[in-house]
Amino acid sequence: MSDIVISVQELTKCFGDFAAVDHISFDVRRGEIFGFLGANGAGKTTAMRMLCGLSYPTSGSGTVAGFDITKEGEQIKRHIGYMSQRFSLYNDLTVWENINLFAGIYGLSKADTESRATELLERLNFTSERNTLVGSLPLGWKQKLSFAIATIHRPEVVFLDEPTGGVDPITRRQFWEMIYEAADGGTTIFVTTHYMDEAEYCSRVSIMVDGKVCALDTPARLKQQFAAESMDEVFRTLARGAQRGE
Amino acid sequence: MKGNFLSFVKKESLHILRDKRTMLVVMLIPVVLMVLFGFAISTEVNNINVAVVAPGRTDGVEDAVNRLVANDYFTFKGYISQDQIDSKLRSGEVGAVVCFTSDYDRRVAQVEAGIQSSPVIQVVVDAANVNTAGAATAYLQGVLLGSASQQAMFESRMLFNPQMKSAYNFVPGIMGLIFILVCAMMTSVSIVREREVGTMEVLLVSPVRPVKIIFAKMIPYFVISCVVLTSTLLLARFLLGVPMSGGVSGIVAISLLYLVLALSLGLLVSTIAKTQVAALLVSAVVMMMPILMLSGMLFPIENLPKFFQVVSNIVPARWYIDATRKMMIQGVPLVAVWKDFVILLGMTVILIIVSLKKFNDKLE
Numbered sequence: 079m080s081d082i083v084i085s086v087q088e089l090t091k092c093f094g095d096f097a098a099v100d101h102i103s104f105d106v107r108r109g110e111i112f113g114f115l116g117a118n119g120a121g122k123t124t125a126m127r128m129l130c131g132l133s134y135p136t137s138g139s140g141t142v143a144g145f146d147i148t149k150e151g152e153q154i155k156r157h158i159g160y161m162s163q164r165f166s167l168y169n170d171l172t173v174w175e176n177i178n179l180f181a182g183i184y185g186l187s188k189a190d191t192e193s194r195a196t197e198l199l200e201r202l203n204f205t206s207e208r209n210t211l212v213g214s215l216p217l218g219w220k221q222k223l224s225f226a227i228a229t230i231h232r233p234e235v236v237f238l239d240e241p242t243g244g245v246d247p248i249t250r251r252q253f254w255e256m257i258y259e260a261a262d263g264g265t266t267i268f269v270t271t272h273y274m275d276e277a278e279y280c281s282r283v284s285i286m287v288d289g290k291v292c293a294l295d296t297p298a299r300l301k302q303q304f305a306a307e308s309m310d311e312v313f314r315t316l317a318r319g320a321q322r323g324e
Numbered sequence: 325m326k327g328n329f330l331s332f333v334k335k336e337s338l339h340i341l342r343d344k345r346t347m348l349v350v351m352l353i354p355v356v357l358m359v360l361f362g363f364a365i366s367t368e369v370n371n372i373n374v375a376v377v378a379p380g381r382t383d384g385v386e387d388a389v390n391r392l393v394a395n396d397y398f399t400f401k402g403y404i405s406q407d408q409i410d411s412k413l414r415s416g417e418v419g420a421v422v423c424f425t426s427d428y429d430r431r432v433a434q435v436e437a438g439i440q441s442s443p444v445i446q447v448v449v450d451a452a453n454v455n456t457a458g459a460a461t462a463y464l465q466g467v468l469l470g471s472a473s474q475q476a477m478f479e480s481r482m483l484f485n486p487q488m489k490s491a492y493n494f495v496p497g498i499m500g501l502i503f504i505l506v507c508a509m510m511t512s513v514s515i516v517r518e519r520e521v522g523t524m525e526v527l528l529v530s531p532v533r534p535v536k537i538i539f540a541k542m543i544p545y546f547v548i549s550c551v552v553l554t555s556t557l558l559l560a561r562f563l564l565g566v567p568m569s570g571g572v573s574g575i576v577a578i579s580l581l582y583l584v585l586a587l588s589l590g591l592l593v594s595t596i597a598k599t600q601v602a603a604l605l606v607s608a609v610v611m612m613m614p615i616l617m618l619s620g621m622l623f624p625i626e627n628l629p630k631f632f633q634v635v636s637n638i639v640p641a642r643w644y645i646d647a648t649r650k651m652m653i654q655g656v657p658l659v660a661v662w663k664d665f666v667i668l669l670g671m672t673v674i675l676i677i678v679s680l681k682k683f684n685d686k687l688e
Binding site for chain 2: 155161165166168181182
């Protein structure tokens with residue numbers, strides 16, 4: 079098994095004349111927490127959609143979990159997990175039904191579903207909430223559940239699109255503990271965020287400005303390179319040069 | 325990947341079951357509509373108040389008036405004089421006035437002897453409500469043309485629906501409306517809801533093929549529609565007494581086809597509408613109005629202006645209602661409405677192709 083889980087070369091996506099993603103290249107290693115930063119409209123979501131097989135690149139190439147993003151989208155979908163910034167479980171289904179649904183979608187056997195779901199609930203201390211409608215859970219719990227469900231099929235890579243938006247600091251902290259745990263287990267994490275303190279938690283960080291990757295390194299080295307105190311400063315230095323607005 | 329398809333069907337069923345209110349509404353609407361149209365709303369004309377102007381109360385006049393009195397549709401309000409006609413009609417006291425000429429008997433005798441003569445009875449009707457007026461005139465004519473010789477000159481027979489029950493006429497229309505409501509409206513709203521809430525994105529990133537997501541959505545609604553179909557048919561047969569002498573299987577067959585058509589219509593709406601509200605509006609305006617107005621449900625297509633007659637050809641409900649009406653009331657077999665069936669089939673195929681194509685394009 080290769081040590082590179084995501085590899086992208088000169089990936090480009092144009093909408094008409096507008097290059098939303100402009101020749102980006104990077105590699106993500108197994109077990110890494112890869113922070114994918116950028117201001118709104120910088121092209122993060124478009125890039126992520128291409129990696130997930132939701133959208134075809136205009137040019138360039140790449141692989142995710144060993145599959146070609148231009149040709150093997152269906153295979154990629156089987157090997158990744160995805161959690162969007164908008165809460166994406168079903169509010170009118172119970173915790174257990176949601177787990178079962180997604181286990182079913184990823185083709186888990188009945189026995190696997192049963193054991194993983196039980197383990198998942200124990201890990202989250204959710205066992206008593208098994209038959210609660212997800213809609214009645216607090217947001218922070220929902221996000222944790224959402225992450226747990228996104229990884230129920232043990233994907234090689236999990237894509238997290240602003241997973242902690244609107245969540246309180248304590249829950250965010252707990253959420254990142256879950257991310258670390260998953261990364262320690264060998265799952266690669268590809269995460270976008272607007273919180274710069276979260277960027278500090280990442281193994282490596284890339285910053286996109288105007289469709290291009292402007293910086294890519296560990297948080298420590300980026301701070302050194304830009305002679306900055308924090309990731310926040312690094313980000314603002316880079317984002318100031320942006321031509322595109324919201 | 326059969327497992328994931330089934331878990332989807334289960335999920336969709338749970339959505340519907342959890343939303344008890346909506347489900348109740350869907351199940352009850354057909355019943356309410358059937359009862360409403362069957363008993364309360366009626367285009368039949370009952371209890372028309374009639375006054376009579378008869379300068380000479382001859383035997384012939386008495387005879388005619390007696391027939392009027394005996395008839396359930398009319399309430400005889402007594403004799404009035406010529407100059408009261410206007411005020412009685414204006415005050416709404418009576419809906420129609422029948423005037424006999426003073427030499428009624430003589431003129432009738434002339435007619436019977438084959439001699440040309442001018443009209444002997446004049447009917448003055450309050451035509452503020454056109455439908456009532458038309459029906460009243462027709463009924464009055466029937467009742468007053470009483471004498472044997474006159475009847476011999478004019479005979480009409482009401483086939484298939486001899487009691488002229490309007491409920492018969494409405495049942496196919498209600499079915500045409502309800503299935504669009506359940507299948508098209510609810511599927512489109514449910515697809516758009518997933519897009520609006522954001523769950524669709526997660527589903528699209530999963531290995532489930534989009535087509536499967538859609539079909540899994542359609543199945544529970546199809547089942548609900550089948551339940552509605554059954555209850556509508558039962559109500560029509562046993563509560564309203566619609567004959568259905570042509571057999572139920574044909575009606576069921578064309579209804580199932582119509583259900584599939586409605587589902588693909590819903591899918592098409594979901595590709596156009598971005599929000600649930602928009603989906604509802606599109607369904608209501610683009611689908612309900614034509615069904616009510618242009619399908620022959622309320623107004624006969626022959627009575628529409630030429631332009632709308634042409635437009636009505638593309639309203640699927642028109643063909644469905646036409647076919648079910650024939651099968652339910654005239655009792656013809658499915659073979660006899662092959663033309664409607666083929667047209668519906670064609671529309672269904674086109675709709676499925678267009679909506680699936682649009683749905684797939686939308687994903688990019």
